[in-house]
Amino acid sequence: MIAKLDGTKEFNRKLIFAQILNNVAVSRSDIVTNTGLSKAAVSSLVAEMLEQGLVQETGSQSTTIGRPRIMLELQTEARLALGAELTDHECRVILTDLRAAPLKEVTHPIKTTELTVEYLLDFLQACVTEILADVEQQKIIGMGLTIPAVVDPSTSTVLLSVLLPWRDVQLGEELERRFPFPVALFSRGNAATWGERWYGAGQDAYNLLYVRVGNGIVAGLVINGHPYLGQGFGAGELGHITVQPNGALCRCGNRGCLATVATTESLLIRVRRILREYPEDPLWQALNHHLESLTLDAVFQAARGGNVVVQQALDEIAAWLAIALASAVNLLNLDRIIVGGPMMIAGEALLEPLRTHLQQRALPTHLAHIDVVASALKENAPSIGAAGLILHEAMAPDPAALLSSTIRERIALFE
């Protein structure tokens, strides 16, 4: 049984709604010219949206001769969405409007030795209750939940996780039991990618890679404008690309993975090594000459001050990152790379050498299309992306169709 294409009505509805969503104010006749639909169709569908309170008429605007156009504006808070990020040490929930703009945020640290499903979901539920204290609950169209794991969003199954001791856990029913609205599960890296794609540094990009460089290196992909997950939902393992055929042994069993040479851990090691050659470097004083007490915070602070030792270490990191990223660029002919994660506290001190090394490693024809930029949403990327995906599935004419049809039906904005 093949899924039927959206009937034209539903599709036209989303087409019209997208016009109102993506512009500050449009008139019915603007929509007619932008979409190619008939005046009759636009008129009747807009009438429905007005009735549902999704859209508002806001005064008229007479520019030239003729009847002035009635401007339509999105009722941005007619419906709300939740985005949650649950990790081994923190629970963050944000409430957003229809444009994924954050309205409210609740963040609590988690301190526990037993990271059971039960415990973490209890914790999440408490955070959600807190954030929804004075919110009309029927306005919530759904929640996107992200965890640091490989996840199958179509079945809400946790396949594998490094940080959480969860494996092959079906969360669908459990989430349905705990929350009165539909909840979809995404991997943190993917959600962050989509957050940047729709609401951050990737809004006008079509084939992008978002890479998070921290203690591990994970990437997320958008291909042809749509989230890409890969056959086993594990796409984006940039950290285990081989950059040094005979390099150090990695946890994964391979030698010379990017993750062995370009993590924050590796940055510390590099700074310590180079520091030994620069006995008069100002960092020594901050350390009281104890190399082992060097922290990431201190390194990044020194980077902001233009410290040459740190800059050299960052340049080494960038050189390795460039090899892996150039592989992605050459293979996929991307148009944007967004860099985020703890390493990006270094900012341009990392990006600039990264761009330089990419110049050498990637093909000139491919470099012409690509921008290398910093994450715009920072630590909110996963939760905004998760909320955004719920919104996108509900409202966009071309949703990613990642969720099960049950959830997609329940978050449908119209009808």
Next chain:
Amino acid sequence: MIAKLDGTKEFNRKLIFAQILNNVAVSRSDIVTNTGLSKAAVSSLVAEMLEQGLVQETGSQSTTIGRPRIMLELQTEARLALGAELTDHECRVILTDLRAAPLKEVTHPIKTTELTVEYLLDFLQACVTEILADVEQQKIIGMGLTIPAVVDPSTSTVLLSVLLPWRDVQLGEELERRFPFPVALFSRGNAATWGERWYGAGQDAYNLLYVRVGNGIVAGLVINGHPYLGQGFGAGELGHITVQPNGALCRCGNRGCLATVATTESLLIRVRRILREYPEDPLWQALNHHLESLTLDAVFQAARGGNVVVQQALDEIAAWLAIALASAVNLLNLDRIIVGGPMMIAGEALLEPLRTHLQQRALPTHLAHIDVVASALKENAPSIGAAGLILHEAMAPDPAALLSSTIRERIALFE
């Protein structure tokens, strides 16, 4: 002006046709259960197809109680397609039926020093005239033309080529002038990829990479079941992935590209080097002790005989290939890699060590999904793929939508 989604009628027509296309024989009621459409819709749309001669009723089949089902079969030769491969030394044109099965083939070597657009298209036109000698021309729905170049199929523009001295050449009007049917232009690598995807070794794969290893190394990608071209139509440059950070200088300006260590050229060099250590190897006799007279043919023949020197060289090649392919696997979580090109004359002697080295280089979770197989269409892959894309755009419910709307309208099979 946003393009409207296919109206439901057109889509249902393709849905039904796909059932008849992809099965040997189906009845109307099979189609009803497979597609979920109503009996009325299937009945009337099938009637149209019978009238157009696309489909045939072939006897009835009574399995159990009840009225026997009338079987429907595709009239495979109701319409025909052409696929052409034009290179600097050869022109190959094949005529196929609706299932892309080759009916006829014309191949002619090209010997010229001036590879002008004019000359090559004249040559192509002559080949096409030859193959269409006794074919009803109104049966031809279109031709897919492939050339070894980076191409924008939506505008039939040659962006860049290594083998042909063509750059930023708009072929659209020229092709329209020369041929009475629509002609679409594709890059050879991409066409070959889609040929394997739809009719070769990738039929049940959804995220695949086809790599051609010869004197250069180029790959093509299928992502989420659809051809993927990249932002500047240049996706698949596997040959310039860095596999050795401080390796030899490559033509592209980078150091340690895969193309510096894993081409057929490199294979010859490796065999010669290793041979020096094996003075009693049988290859020496064939060479009359002249290392420089060693040819690829001799190497591959020795490989078939299980020659250890050649096997060792192939193992080295496979080790380097594995590094680049593992990058693709880790990044994209592919489910199939298809290997073709001159190097694949070695067959399993190359594939087996390749699989072994991939085991070490790629993540175990990702390896679980992947098959590494040999090209099935061999040297026909580009032309069958090109013809197939024309067929696909004309008949498939989910076409890749790579062509301009003008061409897509002209190759429409129905109406």
Next chain:
DNA sequence: CCATTTTGTTCACGATAAAAACAAAATGGG
């Protein structure tokens, strides 16, 4: 004040797909 222009609504029509009724073609039990 009214022709003109542009915006938005209403109405009649046509396309089309689903449901229901109907027809056809077999089986098999009495």
Next chain:
DNA sequence: CCCATTTTGTTTTTATCGTGAACAAAATGG
């Protein structure tokens, strides 16, 4: 041998929906 039963396929009826045309509304400006 006939007729109920079953499954397949066709025709008729009905409902939905989008378009185009006619119409209404609301401005400008001579």
